[in-house]
Amino acid sequence: MKEFRPRIVVFACNWCTYAALDLAGTSRMKYPTNFLVVKEMCSGRVDPQYVLEAFRRGADGVIVAGCHPGDCHYIEGNYKTLRRMTLLKKLLEEFGIEKERFRLEWISASEADRFVEVANEMYEKIKNLGPLKIEIEGGR
């Protein structure tokens, strides 16, 4: 049987987390493959429906990440993200999507190591959980 490799979508803001992922690269850090980054200008751009869409299309996990509270490039976009994603978390659990599969993280441009830490942790947990057990549009 082929090894299960969770596929995880990362919604990263342009100013902090995307830069942190770049830094992870320039610092030659290592983290599991299959973290696929979708860039936004601000984590505040992440509409909860994107997360749902990702799960619906077969993502095994989703990370929404942005600047630390207070550091938002757009003054307070990340506070709005926080509000939305807190609500979304509850909703996802209702849908039967394990809470380990969704994370909201604050990762500043200099915290490449933090991303690597989150990635490793999440990858392990989801690997243990196995593939998402909901119906997936278009099949797997």
Added chain:
Amino acid sequence: MSYLPKPVLVIGGGIAGIQAALDLADQGIQVYLVEKTPSIGGKMMQLDKTFPTLDCSACILTPKMVAVARHPNIKLLTYSEVIEVTGSAGNFNVKILKKPRYVDEEKCIGCGICFNKCPSKVPDEFNLGMSQRRAIYVPFPQAVPLKATIDKEHCIYFTKQRCRVCEKVCPTKAINYEQKPETIELNVASIVVATGYQLIDPTLAAQYGYGKYQNVYISLEFERLLSSTGPTGGEIVRRSDNKHPKNIAFIQCVCSRDVKINPNCSAFCCMASVKHSILAKEHLPNVDCTIFYMDLRAFGKGYQEFYNRAMREFGVKFMRGKPAKIEEEPETKNLIITYEDTFTGLKKTMTFDMVVLAVGVKPIYPEALKLPLSEDGYVQLKNQYLDPVLTMIDGVYTVGVAAGAKDIPDSVVQSGNAAIKASILAGGAQK
């Protein structure tokens, strides 16, 4: 009447020079930015992170470097030196020596094939000799311009008339061993001196045994150790045995605040060491960090808060007292520091795996300018208050550490100050 503004010369491609050049260029002034090394970036490029925000230094600097390279108003002259300046404010005639890179800048695409193949290995200045580069090299991967340079002194072709490997492998045929030095003559309205600093020779503080004991480092070396692009790939390991240190001492005011060596305070070392101790803790969570200081000069915005964080969140120990000497344990190469804890009045010794000396700085000036200096070794200013960047020579401004030891924000502010002054001279009252 309207006329085109005259150009301005900025000497030094560190952060201060970069900022001055960008400010001027944005104001529509033609700028010549002269840098004596093959790339701009200066000392800030060698830093891993910056205090108190812990921003990655390269990440915030490289966009500025790229902006310099792309700016239509900036003519970048790297690997060049100012050799003669005549004339006066508004009308300086400057001669610049462009040293041969032996690589055609137009053709080189910075692909790096040549320096992978070059057989001659040389201590890498960018990593303070802790790693090696080749005789044909780019000082660091994000160099601007990203053009190779042949270091003539170590090139096998230049020393032994054979090899020419780089020429063979270069995909764009950019190597040119016949390149000659070039003299460029410019007429500029004003000159901004942003030539920065050099570290004072740490062996002058002989009691700390730098150069004698392997595990004694200077702060810039430690900065390279912390950096993922550094010689150890971001691992803090000891020179003697490549092992992680369990405890590190940081000694402040080495070759600073010492009337016999350098009476000036170097202004940024305290915060740099606080930053180092925090970063060391981040790299090696179990490492013990002790900072030996006399006065902890956390004076800038957010600095005191950063210092408090180091103390409270990271458990960095602060020991008030100037250590008298360092001795080495011959077998372990550990270092024994003798000091007085001035808060308890006890004389103690403590053993460390690694010691980092926060070495003081002294300014560098272009000789061609013959800038009058003050007693403290820094440039003399005409009217420190009303025109804080003006030297004794009208039309010549100094910024950054060349104008007194200072941190990055203060350097950037001075650059802006000098830029508008130079701009006024260059553009007159016209717009």
Added chain:
Amino acid sequence: MTYLVPQHPLQLVELGAERFSRCFNCGNCTAICPITKEKASYPRKLIRYSLLGMEDKILSSTDPWLCYYCGECSDQCPRDANPGSFMMSLRRYLTTKYDWTGFSKLMYYSKKAEVIAIIVVAAIVGSIIYLLHGPIVETRVELETFAPYLTTEIGALTVLFVLAGILLSNLYRMYRFVMRDENGNRIRVPLGFMIRDFIRIVPLHFLTQIKIKECKDRQKNWINHLIIFYGYAASFILFVPLLKFTQTNDPFLFVNPLSILGIFSTIALLYGASIAIYGRVKKTQPMWKDSHSTDWMFLILLLLTTITGILTGIFRTFGFPLPTYIMYSLHLMIAAPFLILEVPFAKWSHLAYRPFALYFESLKERYLASKR
């Protein structure tokens, strides 16, 4: 809690503490000092006490007497505040404080007073000799006849007892100043301990001055110190208790054991004083870099005493009666002020203060131990 006396410690500057107010309190001096122990925190703390105006702390401290001025601290001081010379000045300062007569102060703070004092004492001795000398035999050298033994001995012993008395009383004052706890309260230790520690410490350190050796590279210095000390002691023994056998009418004999001792003492003193004078002129050692006027006076008087002694011996040996008597008178006129002024009031007194400082320190520790 200490109440500060906000006076500038300018007297220390007069006593030779150069630039010490530059101190920025880094502790480098304490750390580099080869003789400070874990708990002792000098010179730094003493500088701080002086600068802030905490005189009681200085008076109750024995630390200045433990320093032998190796100069390490001054070499490495980042402010070039010269802690070594500061410690030296503190010893001078304490000497003036221990002395109740005021002579010490006079001599240390005024060169003029010092010179006048010497001249006055010399004049008094001169007049006494003039008034009380015996018959002058011109045919042969009869020193005992010129300076009758009894008179001289009485004079010498009087001087000795007076000086010893003053010195002892100064030592007692030192004891009173020093024997205080951190809060300035007086402390006492049982007599038994006092006697035991006295026997254990004072003779040993008085006779060997072994502490100097703890300082860095001070072997030579220690030997020189001992040479002067024993040269001095020898001549003291020869000319005070043994005066009867040395100041005689008999001609000077080289093979006589007393003469050998005498020759040893003169050579030792001549050598020691010359080395010290040379050192101070050339400033070869840190401790010799900043000489106070009293240091010069001490050495000059020592040298002159020795030279006049030697000349007296030479004239006596070769049978020149008049020159012998005159030189001997001069010798006494120099030796007397030297002894009278230097022993209790100035530099010589450190020979007593240093071992006693160690002694009092030990007593203090006993007290603190008993407290614990």
Added chain:
Amino acid sequence: MSEELRIGVYVCHCGTNIAGVVNVKDVVEYAKTLPNVVVAKEYVFMCSAPGQQIIKEDIKNFKLNRVVVAACSPSLHEPTFRTATAEGGLNPYLFEMANIREHCSWVHPDEKEVATTKAKLLVKMAVAKASLLEPLSEIKFKVNNTALIIGGGVSGLAAARDLAARGIKTYLIDRSPTLGGRAARLGKLTYTEMKGIDVFKGLIRDVAGNRLIDVYTNTELVSVDGSVGNFKVKLVKNPRYVDAKCNLCGECAKVCPVEVPDEFEFGMSKRKAIYLPFKDAYPRIYVIDMKSCTRCLECVKVCPVGAINLNEKPSELTINVGGIIVAAGYDPYEPKTGEYGYKLSNKVITLFQLERLLDSEGPTKGELIVNGVKPKNIVFVMCVGSLSTTPDAYPYCSRMCCSSTIKNALVLREKYPDTNIYIAYKDVRTYGRGDEQLYMKAGENFVRFAKFKDAPKINIDQKGNLSVTLFEETLQEEITIPTDLVVLVVGMTPPRDIDKVRTTIKIGCGPEGFLREAHLKLRPVETATDGVYLAGAVTGPKNIIESIASGSAAASRTLALLSKEEVAVEPLIAVVNEDICSGCAICVAMCPYGAISLKIIDKNIRVAKVDSALCKGCGTCAAACPSGAMQQYGFKDAQIKAQVIAAMGEV
């Protein structure tokens, strides 16, 4: 859009940086299989001139209308390839980048096969998004090349001086009746024989009468509209009650019956209700302090030139400027009554009061006289209001006080050689050029330093005698210093009403209220709001030299903006589909920039409207829009979803 999609994909080797891990050939072959891809190529360095040439030629040869480059991070070379795309004749926003270096080859060096798969997925995602890209054009605004400077202290003056020297029309406003700010009140300065007033006079020489500088004193900010390059600023000019006819005869002040503490002298002397703020005030015109004026009209009667008009009313004026410099300065920390004995004894004064006492033009003509006597023992207590020494104190360091204190101590020692001076300090932070030498000079002059950790106590006995008790940290002992005068070295705090200015202009501040710069290290005089700059101590404590330098630096950045004909803004801003918008106004509340308003189309139909000049393009509004009417250019729902969908499935 009916046009057929023709996408070109270019995969970069980046030397071995990518090719060493990712099988580039495989990726290219895979790219060719993706929908609408008409050409896929590889090259060793796409960013090099030859690499860019390939793109330009292919756009022509293959009639490409979308370009995808798989290479390094867009933060590095997106601009490069955008330019290349544009040079090839395509709209630069029809370009998309896949980051297969930082996000792939560099982080998965040991898993070549999986990394290749990931690279394919990333290319697939980029192609999916590229398919949905739209041509966009940068938004450009004409720049109004005038500037407004708020605050007439040294930093504001320096900024005005420099901008005017470069031909920029500048409005300089100050809410007090004179320019000069705080520096004009300082006595002898640290590194020179000049006094604070001399620096002020040096600056005012270039400002007064400058035809390019309009000075408005007694003037406050009312509102700021618009954005970078085009601000519309409303000001209110409060009445001075005395007009320019004033010939400074001073008769009015002589007859004025009202006496109040003189704020210029920190209350140490009195002034009248009609007064000249200080001798060299600018403008040099008397002013009436209406709060204390009794309207007795004595001054009006006596004025020989009829310059006084008690019925003057506030007037509003509106100006249009391209850039704004906020140079609002600072306030000294004001100790509470009883804090360090402040106000309990008139022998406890602040450093600023001491500066006035030592100034030859001060209330005592430069003689240090307190309570009628010359103090012999003086104690300076440092870090009052700073470094969290007391519960009310701020946590930060006020930076300038150490050298300022030492300077004053030296002035005192020189002037009164028999005074005994103690400086109770927490840390001596003489960081600046020449400061360390000053510190040593203080030592040489027997200025004594005592280090405390917790705030010293000021004791006042029944006779009014003062002493200072502190725990000397380096002696581990409590000491008490008897003294005749205690000087509280107060720190710098944000100006009291700064929040009003801040919220009017919409700029951020730090936890203590000092204004926040765009980037602490590299953009210290800019704010996150384009076109608004900061100068002087309003961003944090600074000394005079630093304030003047930052004033000039702010002028430099402002000039960089105002030198341009136009400002260009990336077009990645919000856009409303008015057909779907229900006018619910959720987005209006979301926008941190107030860029969204409701527009009335019909009587009952309101739709959201985005002010493209204010929108910064965060997309928060789009994420909140319940109907999907609000979108963001470059990040439309469909584009993002296409990326998400492309991230799934096998390759």
